[in-house]
Amino acid sequence: MSSAVNIPPQFEVVDRPLDTQMTISMGPQHPSTHGVLRLELVLDGEMVVKATPDIGYLHTGMEKLFEYKKYQQGIVITDRMDYLNPLGNNLAYVMAVEKLLELEIPERAQTIRVLTCELQRIASHLVWLGTHALDIGAMTVFFYCFREREKILNLIEAASGGRLTPSYFRIGGLMMDLPAGFERRVQQFQDGFLKSVDEFHTLLTGNRIFQKRTQGVGYISAEDAIDWGLSGPCLRGSGVNLDIRRANPYTGYEKYDFEVPTEADCDVWARYMVRMREMKESHKIVTQALSRLRPGPVKADAPKVVLPDREAMKTHMDALIHHFLIVAEGFDVPAGEVYHPIEASKGELGVYVKSDGGPKPSRVHFRGPSFVNLSALPHMSEGCMVADIVAIIGSLDIVLGEIDR
Amino acid sequence: MTTGANSENNLPENVTIDPTQNSTSSSLATALQRVNAGWITSTNLTFGETTLTVPREHIVSLCSHLKTAPDAQFDFLADICGADRGVEEEPRFEVNYHLFSTTKHHRLRLKVVLTEEDAHVPTVTGVWRTANWHERETFDLFGIIFNGHPDLRRILLPDDWQGHALRKDFPLRGYEPYSLK
Structure with a gap:
């Protein structure tokens, strides 16, 4: 038998x-x-x-796909990498190509980029908080977080038309200007959000079980964290004061007043506290960006790269020609290579773009923060309990779409 | 709450504007050449980024030097990525190391070029442990061998995958549909 x-x-x-x-x-x-x-x-x-x-279960060959798509077609691929922070991915890719093209982005477009990216950062942190708490056993937090996240997704949908895959940023600016009444809706969200953060704190921060599950777990010292290439909240949770928005400012972040929260405990708890404080800082930046919004163009003055307005196409022959050429043939990007890092919600998101001079890139590489942060997991989890692994993974805030690409 | 930020001149105090740029990096290159003339074969300054082309036999010693030298302090390896210049190009492959300093906040790119027949480069996992996964990824997708790597396995693609997917002669849709053996 x-x-x-x-x-x-x-x-x-x-x-x-x-x-x-x-x-x-x-x-x-x-x-x-x-x-x-x-x-x-x-x-x-x-x-x-x-x-x-x-890893690799979600590998879809995105970096290969970039080589077969025109530069502007690559934007939609970036949405699908870190699907909790798509605007950050859009921004990193678009800014890398803009660096190759040496484009000047109008003030209003930059402010809107900061505004929407910070909202997206809050949304990303909310998913992290909800799922992290859920993993550890606190279910209520999840619903509170997703209630707030829903408001942000509605805002992003109002601006771009997409909730999870906005593709809002274009090479040279934005897809379109903000809709009427957007500022008022953001202000409504802003008014209620700080109270919600306090609610999260009531649910978790004073919770003895949550403290016991996170404090002293997943220790990584500052030297080790740098050596392992950790970035973002994971690095700041080890007491290293490093934020790319401060270290190598981009899209006008040098004009904003915000703190870089750091915690010296080097454990899951510290990474939790860093992200909780970061949400308040992002809230601060959104308030400042709102007050900085001035009327103006949202697309760069580069007719061979940026799609013309609908009105111009109907009245100007050359606008119509440019539109046809950009859509049908793409635009040539000068030969060269750039690496553009931004501070995404999970850490340093770097985009390497190499151009041969044609309308399609020769190589696009994403340095995903989740990929690198996960590589330090063996180091952090040695000697801990199986249940602690769950807490550590949660504190790293990984997104497999970005790791596997 | 942050009313002061409305005015342009009320900037936060500890802003450091990116000091990557040109003057420091070219002086860095000359300083490196003074330490060891063979380290750098060419220096390239484009789009505000410095690229140093390095012979592969010197990559480990140069990286260890850059990590600790007081004027460099590149303690953070941001990224390693391979690139295929094209099937006919010679040398065909390049490996780019993106370095960053967590204290001085400047960046640097090191480039090693490799021929197809001899796509070997020494590993830098001894300098930064984060190089481990980056090198595995580059091996997986380009077939570049990192000599001395502690665990050089495929990382994104299955272990029994044939070929290296990001090479230019690898078809976009693969040779055949993949199925688990």
Whole structure:
């Protein structure tokens, strides 16, 4: 009877003595791995001896696809990488191409970019907070976070037409100007948001269970964090005061007044506190951006790169020709290579674009913050419990769409 | 709450404008050449970014020097990415190292060019541990071998994948539909 059934060797039942190590697979369907991350855990009892992340389940060859698309067509691919922070991806890619084209972006477009990107950062942090708390066992927070996130998604939808894949930024500016009444709607959101952050704090920060699950877990020192290339809130949670919006300011961030929150505890709790404080800072930046909005153009004065207005196309022959050429043939980008880093919600998002001079890039590479932050997971999780792994993954705030690309 | 930020002249105090730019980086290149004349074969300054082309046998010693030298302090390896210049190009491949300093906030790109027949480069995992996954990714997608890497396996594609997907001669849709063996 038994000879008829062919059991693959990895599923064979073996009697183990109690003191041996065991290798188990966590994911890729495990809900707390935030997508399709698989961890190979070597366990000694419930203690993790070694955790090896196995990624690539969501690999869709995006970097290859860029080489077959015109520059402006690449924008929609970027939306689908870090799908919780699509405007950040748009911005990094668009700014890299603009650097190659040496375009001047109008003031209003830059302000709107800051405004929407900070709203997106809050939305991204809200998903992180909701799912992180859910992983640890606090369910209520999730609903509070998604209630607020929904308001932001409605705002982004009003501006761009898309909730999760806005593709709002274009090479040379924006897709279109903000709709009428947008400022009022943002102000409405702003008025209620600080109270919501206080609600999150009431639910989690004073919670003894949450504190016990996060404090002292997933320790990584500042030197190790830099050596492992951590960035964003994970790095600032190790006490390193580094924010690319401050270190290498872009799209006008040098004009905004905000703090860079850091926490010196180097654990899951510190990363939690950094993100909670960061939401308030983003809220501050949105307020300032609102007050900076002045009427003006939202597209650069570059007729060979930027699509003309509909009205101009109907009245001007050359606008129509440019429109046809941009859509049909694309525009040539000067040969060269650039690396443009921005501070995305999860850390340093760098875009490397290499051009041969044609309408399609020769190479586009995304330095995803999630990819690098996840690579430090084995270092952080050595010697912890299996349940702590869940807390550590949550504190890294990874998005597999960006890791696997 | 932040009414003061409305006026243009009320800027935050600790703003540092990107000091990557030209004067510091060209002086850095000459300083490096003074330490070891063989380290840099060419310096390129475009779009406000400095690129140093490095012979591959010197990449590890140069990186260790850059990490600790007081005028460089490139303690943060932001990224490593490969690139395929084209099937006919010689040398065909390049590996770009994007360095960043968490204290001085400047950036630098190191470039190593490799031929197709001899696509080997020493690993820099001994200098920055974060290089591990970046090098695995570059190996996976370009087939560039990082000599001395502790764990050079495929990372994004399955272990039994044939070919290297980001090479220019690899078709966009692959050679055949992939199925688990």
